[in-house]
Amino acid sequence: MGLEYRASGRSTANAATIDHVVAILWNQHATKMIHLREVHFYVAATGTGPNPGLIRTTTRGTPGSTVTPDIDNDALGLLAPISGALLDLGAYSVQPTLQKPYKIVTDVNAGIPGGGFAWVFGGIGIRVAAGTGVGIGQITGASIPASDVTMVWEE
Amino acid sequence: MGLSYRVGGRTANTAATADNVGAALWNPHATKDIYLRELHWFQTAATVSNPGLVRISARGTASASVTPDIDNDDLRLLAPISGAILDITYSAQPTVSTPYLHRTNLPAAIGSGFIWVFVGLVLRIAAGWGIAVATPVAVILQASDVTVVWEE
Numbered sequence: 001m002g003l004e005y006r007a008s009g010r011s012t013a014n015a016a017t018i019d020h021v022v023a024i025l026w027n028q029h030a031t032k033m034i035h036l037r038e039v040h041f042y043v044a045a046t047g048t049g050p051n052p053g054l055i056r057t058t059t060r061g062t063p064g065s066t067v068t069p070d071i072d073n074d075a076l077g078l079l080a081p082i083s084g085a086l087l088d089l090g091a092y093s094v095q096p097t098l099q100k101p102y103k104i105v106t107d108v109n110a111g112i113p114g115g116g117f118a119w120v121f122g123g124i125g126i127r128v129a130a131g132t133g134v135g136i137g138q139i140t141g142a143s144i145p146a147s148d149v150t151m152v153w154e155e
Numbered sequence: 156m157g158l159s160y161r162v163g164g165r166t167a168n169t170a171a172t173a174d175n176v177g178a179a180l181w182n183p184h185a186t187k188d189i190y191l192r193e194l195h196w197f198q199t200a201a202t203v204s205n206p207g208l209v210r211i212s213a214r215g216t217a218s219a220s221v222t223p224d225i226d227n228d229d230l231r232l233l234a235p236i237s238g239a240i241l242d243i244t245y246s247a248q249p250t251v252s253t254p255y256l257h258r259t260n261l262p263a264a265i266g267s268g269f270i271w272v273f274v275g276l277v278l279r280i281a282a283g284w285g286i287a288v289a290t291p292v293a294v295i296l297q298a299s300d301v302t303v304v305w306e307e
Contacts, residue, residue, distance in 0.1 A: 004275060008207065008258040010291070044205065044260040072210045072252045076279040113203050114262035148205070148258040 004037070004075040008150040009067040010044060011089040016143040019098055022052060022090045023149040024135035026060050027128045029083040035125035036134055038152035042116030043108060047145035050110050050138070053102035054119065054126075057133040061096035063088035083155050088133070090144075098137060105139050116147070125154060159192065159229040163302035164221040164243040165199065168295050174251045177206070177243075177296040179287035180303045181214050182280045184237040191278040191286055193304035197268030198261055204290065204297040208257035208271070211285040215249035217242035237307050242285075255291055268299065277306065 007025075014020045022041075027034050041052060067087040071080045103126070109115040128134050135151075138144055169175035182189050196206055221241040225234045242249075256278070261267045280286050290296040 006256045008255045010258065040257070040259065042258075042260045067254050069254060073254060073256060075273070075277065077210070077281055077284070078279075112262040112264075113260050114267060116259075148207075148260050150257045150259075 002154045003079060004154050005069055005073045005081050006150060006152040007067050007069040007073050007087040009087055009089050011147050011149060012064055012091050013146050014091050014138060014144045016141050018138060018141045020138045021092055021096055022136040022144050022147060024057055024088045024096060024133040025151040025153060026086045026088050026133040027083055027130055029130045031130050032083045033130055034083050034085055034128045034153050034155040036128055036153050037121055037125040039119040040150035041136060042114055042148045043110045043145050044113050044148055045145040047110040048142055050108050050142055050144040051140040052106060052136045052144060053139040054104040055102050055137040056099035057096035058099050059097040061092050062094035064091045065089045081155060087151055102139055110145055157306045158233060159306050160223055160227045160235050161302060161304040162221050162223045162227045162241045164241050165300050166298050167244045168298050169290060171293050171295045173291060173293045174289055176245060176249050176287045176289040178301045179211055179242045179249055179285045181240050181242055181285035182237055182282060184282045186282050187237045188282060189237050189239055189280045189305050189307040191280060191305050192273055194271045195302035196288060196299050197266055198297045198299045199265060200297045201263045201265050202297050203263045204261050205292050205294055206259055206288050206296060207255040207291040209255045209287055209289050210252040211249040211287045212252045213250035215245050216247035218246040219244035235307060241303060249287060251289055258291060
């Protein structure tokens with residue numbers, strides 16, 4: 001078992017385009033893998049019913065903003081993540097390349113802010129290889145509003 | 156495994172200022188670490204807010220606090236050696252140490268809230284540090300009932 005990290009941020013509303021990405025945990029390391037343990041997602045604005053899904057990516061694309069985890073994001077407060085993992089947030093100006101099929105699909109009530117979910121992955125979690133990412137995409141052409149996203153991973 | 160403690164209190168509204176803290180578990184001990192196990196947060200007002208979990212490196216000035224004693228030990232054996240304290244209102248804000256660890260968004264409903272449970276490697280709060288619920292955006296963090304559970 002390695003060190004556990006968690007990072008969080010808010011995406012902006014996506015275009016109403018299928019497969020557009022909301023947030024990705026991007027592993028930019030050349031060789032080190034990381035393991036996704038939890039994903040938390042809550043819409044922060046009203047909108048039509050969004051349909052988020054868990055998806056792998058093979059390229060980073062160009063995110064709208066990025067949260068760069070540091071030592072404060074270590075559960076033990078000991079070390080910044082060696083992988084240099086980043087939390088990229090939409091809306092993207094250049095979409096990442098998705099590695100389908102989606103691993104999880106769901107539907108969120110966006111009638112009021114706060115609709116969302118927490119996915120927890122048991123065992124060793126979801127492996128994120130070096131130079132790849134995993135995160136949330138739109139499985140339909142329904143726009144996902146601005147949302148609070150938290151990723152928890154181990155490395 | 157150490158002893159498990161839990162304490163609760165009611166916060167006041169923060170200002171509509173980014174990174175304003177609503178409540179914090181502050182570890183005043185010079186050397187002893189503590190470990191956050193759970194955080195419970197439930198709004199008392201029907202107004203949208205945006206709670207986030209963040210570390211704090213300076214306590215600020217709390218105008219209201221809850222001081223745990225032997226009754227807050229799950230086994231009722233010992234008051235917390237760390238002297239950990241739950242601050243719930245501030246006259247001078249703590250110093251936050253971003254990035255945020257966790258964020259969420261609550262609807263405009265009394266009683267909306269969450270329970271975060273930290274399993275496996277729990278959240279270490281080093282001596283002379285704290286962990287807080289703050290608003291990452293310039294929107295009032297509503298008065299809420301907060302409960303923290305920690306181990307030391």
